[in-house]
Amino acid sequence: MTAGNTRRTTAMRSRTAAVGAIAVAGALLLTGCGDQTKDNGSKPEGDSGSSSAPLxxxxxxxxxxxxxxxxxxxxxxxxxxxxxxxxxxxxxxxxxxxxxxxxxxxxxxxxxxxxxxxxxxxxxxxxxxxxxxxxxxxxxxxxxxxxxxxxxxxxxxxxxxxxAGVSLYTNKGDTQNIKTWDDLCGKTMAVQRNTFSHDLAKDQAKKCKDDGKKDLKIEDFATNPEAETRMRSKGADVVSADFPIAAYSVKNAGGGKSFEIVGDQVEAGPxxxxxxxxxxxxxxxxxxxxxxxxxxxxxxxxxxxxxxxxxxxxxxxxxxxx
The missing domain is CATH 3.40.190.10 (Periplasmic binding protein-like II)
Known part of the structure; x- marks a missing residue:
């Protein structure tokens, strides 16, 4: 779905907030993360700096x-x-x-x-x-x-x-009529811990309770791929992540057959x-x-x-x- 630009209030912004379309190519997301070790596959150590660089x-x-x-x-x-x-x-x-x-x-x-x-x-x-x-x-x-x-x-x-922006996405063909964050009451969300999506989920869970609706259950994980795995196994109904990440997963996971974005993006921020x-x-x-x-x-x-x-x-x- 083409994303809109819907504002919501929350106590803080963690990873992100709302922007337009993305079409990216590349390898499927790998899940290894969190070892706090040096990754020598990408950024080689410098020699002694370069005084000839402009800045x-x-x-x-x-x-x-x-x-x-x-x-x-x-x-x-x-x-x-x-x-x-x-x-x-x-x-x-x-x-x-x-x-x-x-x-x-x-x-x-x-x-x-x-x-x-x-x-x-x-x-x-x-x-x-x-x-x-x-x-x-x-x-x-x-x-x-x-x-x-x-x-x-x-x-x-x-x-x-x-x-950037944040989006909701579900297993493909299993949107459960989720179109907005207010549709999450009674659902289970998988989300990466301490991200903006996690904050929005907690904010929405409180709103569901205050409105007398069914609870939004939140399951948080160390990484976004773990949250996606939980949803893929039907342990959760929906995942939330930054829009570029959600769009990349939708495009690439299972050859584009695993997930789909539902509703509009929310919360623009840097x-x-x-x-x-x-x-x-x-x-x-x-x-x-x-x-x-x-x-x-x-x-x-x-x-x-x-x-x-x-x-x-x-x-x-x-x-x-x-």
Whole structure:
């Protein structure tokens, strides 16, 4: 179904929010994720940085010297980041990171982790940045738990680089008359833990209860492929994920015969590269590099390659999410 642009309210945005059509090619999504180990199949280590790169002098001296930016990422979220049949990390984020790296004279080394550990990994200095279809939100910026409203961390800064949306999808031919989020009362949803979809599901479950309707049961998983497996086995009625991810799964899973999108997208919002609050020099270098690839046309080529033109931005903002 062609997606619309329906707004909903919720306590926070996690991975994403709403944009247009996608037609992407590539390998089926592989499910290995969450080992928090280095992925050497995609991003080789740099030698010592490149002072000839246009924006190399904007980087902190230690990163420029090492020639590597360590990236925490949930590498099971095609087409944003995933492993192809050879085990190489590919997708929108790795391609954008490579283009940014050329501007800064460094390599981006992607390290695999579950999505809900990424900000903690930044705080523990396991990574320099997190780049994983993460929505830029005020709660994340301020280190606030969206459910309790309590301060739980120092927060992060974001360099925004894309806009995306969230969708519902079901087993093909088994939509159970689901067209909107209000149709989910009495259903079972499988969803990736601590994502925007998870937040929306909890918000909708409360609404079902408040309206005196049947409960929405939520089953959460470490990765989106696990949520899809649960639905495929009839253990859940519906999955929710970012629209690019949902569309990719619908197009590729089972040769396009496994799933179908139902209803409209909801909640427009930006993806951001997360950077520790203390890393202002790195943040500003990344912002300059993202803007440079937008201006020189490299960004457009990447977005067109993956068929997600409707999610393109024209300005690399810092903390542009709300």
């Amino acid at each position: 190399a002098d904007k980087l902190p001296a230690d990163i420029r010297s090492k020639g590597v930016i360590r990236v925490g990422s949930d590498i099971a979220y095609a087409p944003v980041e995933f492993k192809d049949d050879s085990g190489k990390v590919v997708g929108i984020d790795p391609d954008i990171a490579e283009a940014i790296g050329k501007q800064l004279g460094v390599k981006f080394e992607f390290q695999n982790a579950t999505f809900d550990t990424l900000i903690g990994g930044l705080a523990a200095k396991r990574y320099d940045i997190a780049m994983s279809a993460m929505t830029d939100t005020k709660d994340r910026q301020e280190g606030v738990d969206s459910e309790t409203g309590k301060k739980v961390g120092a927060g992060v800064d974001f360099v925004d680089y894309f806009t 993806y951001g590269i997360a950077v520790p609050k203390t890393s202002t020099e790195l943040r500003d270098a990344l912002q300059a590099a993202v803007q440079a690839i937008i201006d020189n046309g490299e960004y457009k080529k990447i977005i067109e390659k993956w068929g997600v033109e409707d999610g393109a931005i024209t300005e690399a903002k810092v903390n542009g999410g709300s």
